[in-house]
Amino acid sequence: MKAAVLDSVGSPLVVRDVDIAEPIGREVLLEVKASGLCHSDLHMMNNPKGFPLAAVLGHEASGVVTAVGPDVTQFAVGDHVVGCLVSHCGRCERCMSGRPYQCRNAAETARAPEQGARLSVEGAPVIQFWSLGAFAEQMLVHENNIVKVDPSIPFEKAALLGCGVVTGAGAVINTAQTQPGDTVAVIGCGGVGLSAVQGAALAGARRVIAIDLVPAKLELAKRFGATDTVNPADGDVIEQVKALTGGRGVDKSFEVIGLSQTAAQAIRMLDTGGSAYLIGLHKPGALLEIDVMSDLLVPQRSVQGVYMGSSNFKQDIPMFADYYLQGRLNLDDLISQTISIEQINEGYEELKAGGVARSVVVF
Ligand SMILES: NC(=O)c1ccc[n+]([C@@H]2O[C@H](COP(=O)([O-])OP(=O)(O)OC[C@H]3O[C@@H](n4cnc5c(N)ncnc54)[C@H](O)[C@@H]3O)[C@@H](O)[C@H]2O)c1
Ligand SMILES: [Zn+2]
Ligand SMILES: [Zn+2]
Incomplete structure (x- = not known):
């Protein structure tokens, strides 16, 4: 698949072919439809303290489920979903009390090293930024990192719910x-x-x-x-x-x-x-x-x-989607422009200059 990859600190993103694995366990494979440009990606491009490179960035995305792992219970092929970077186990006392954003076991939704990388280039693993890696044609994620939304909400609007709006x-x-x-x-x-x-x-x-x-x-x-x-x-x-x-x-x-x-x-x-x-x-x-x-x-x-608007996103994202469909939440004016993945560096230059609210990559 095509993805925008960060190879080194401060360098522009490079659009290239990246290999994506098949879903195992509770993983879901998505075709990404829209992916917003949040300032946090830019922050990480310039200060990537704490995560190794190369990486596929992007964390504000919507898409359609194309395949599910054998242990997935919440999703089926064809579902319209929004991603959220709040990785959480769903069973610790924080998750059980509605605070997945303070989960004790967030790391357990990632793959173990022996399960192989979700993303790779010529066999070398590529980091999936914040468990999503949304500047890509496809995403392979744990089912705890996505939520179903009403299919009547347009993908580029739905994507914004995943970070900007919940935050x-x-x-x-x-x-x-x-x-x-x-x-x-x-x-x-x-x-x-x-x-x-x-x-x-x-x-x-x-x-x-x-x-x-x-x-x-x-x-x-x-x-x-x-x-x-x-x-x-x-x-x-x-x-x-x-x-x-x-x-x-x-x-x-x-x-x-x-x-x-x-x-x-x-x-x-x-x-x-x-x-x-x-x-x-x-x-x-x-x-x-x-x-x-x-x-x-x-x-x-x-x-x-x-952190992430203290959101219990599995509840909050469908709620905000309802507000949008009822005309009570303005997502239309949040989108300054839609761009192609090839225009992503220009999109970030425009964000830096302060001129745009959100640019959204559409696939
Ligand atoms: N805590 C979280 O969970 C979380 C989640 C998402 C984003 N963020 C962070 O939120 C911040 C905003 O993200 P965004 O995507 O909206 O960024 P953005 O670049 O779109 O917006 C920043 C805005 O601040 C304005 N601005 C810059 N300097 C200013 C100043 N001195 N006084 C007044 N206004 C000024 C700019 O004109 C711009 O409109 C970023 O730091 C991002 O990393 C945090
Ligand atoms: Zn964000
Ligand atoms: Zn938990």
């Missing part, structure tokens, strides 16, 4: 338990941040403040339910947020970029008792400079790191 909207709804009446700020309005904006609107937040350096992103945020927008180019971000909230600051803030400076802003723009949620991936070793007394203790604020 952004999930952080607001699941992690932060946002309620009607809350005031919310979202710093960074890419595919994930716009989904956080939309999650806040769905949860009934009273005020949804979108913050981004790119004016077009702020205009877009209004289509996802932002009630106010702030551009850091117009002056101090914290002062602007306070001015919009009667001098108080917000109840909940979400950092969706991955910079120490904006993470500190997320904390400092909070009202008394507020909480900041850090979603953006930071460079390895990045530190957060905050004043413990005046930024945290006296104003009684809290800070939490968020």
Whole structure:
């Protein structure tokens, strides 16, 4: 099959032929239909600390089941599915209490070395990034990494549910338990941040403040339910947020970029008792400079790191698909463009420049 492969740190992806194994055990083989370009892949391309290369990246995909392993119980050929990188065993106490994103045995869904690699080039194993490897014509995954969706949802829309939507909207709804009446700020309005904006609107937040350096992103945020927008180019971000909230600051803030400076802003723009949620991936070793007394203790604020929107994705992805089909979740405006796999490096250049919400590779 054709796949976009990362051979070395910082180099462009190379589209080449990759061999994919047959499904064994609880594995499912998919024909990939659409695959979104999330910033986390770009992060890993430039800071691939902790995973060996070569690798097939991509982790936001939809497709159709083409074959199932002998022990698969949840899927059949022809099912429309969405992938999610939250590998989980399904039987530990974390999984059993609805927290697969904190599973104790996530590694057991991978193949054992003696079972051979799922992906290879000329016999040499190729890493399947975050258990998916979605920049490819096919994916071979554990059945715990996919979920069935209504076949009437178009593939390129469904793909976005797998990371951007569960992460952004999930952080607001699941992690932060946002309620009607809350005031919310979202710093960074890419595919994930716009989904956080939309999650806040769905949860009934009273005020949804979108913050981004790119004016077009702020205009877009209004289509996802932002009630106010702030551009850091117009002056101090914290002062602007306070001015919009009667001098108080917000109840909940979400950092969706991955910079120490904006993470500190997320904390400092909070009202008394507020909480900041850090979603953006930071460079390895990045530190957060905050004043413990005046930024945290006296104003009684809290800070939490968020992984994949604290999503129980087997439940949440079909739920968001329903919202889309009912016209209550906007996925159409999240897609800035569809591209071919050959255009993937250009797609990432455009993401870096801040001009697109999501580009989606269609096969
Ligand atoms: N924690 C998780 O589980 C998880 C999951 C998915 C993605 N992520 C991370 O979330 C982040 C966002 O992903 P994305 O795909 O939406 O990225 P993106 O590149 O599409 O969006 C980032 C946005 O931030 C804006 N921005 C950049 N610098 C800014 C600044 N100083 N002030 C205000 N706005 C600024 C950009 O204009 C852009 O709109 C990335 O770091 C990604 O790796 C984390
Ligand atoms: Zn992602
Ligand atoms: Zn588990």
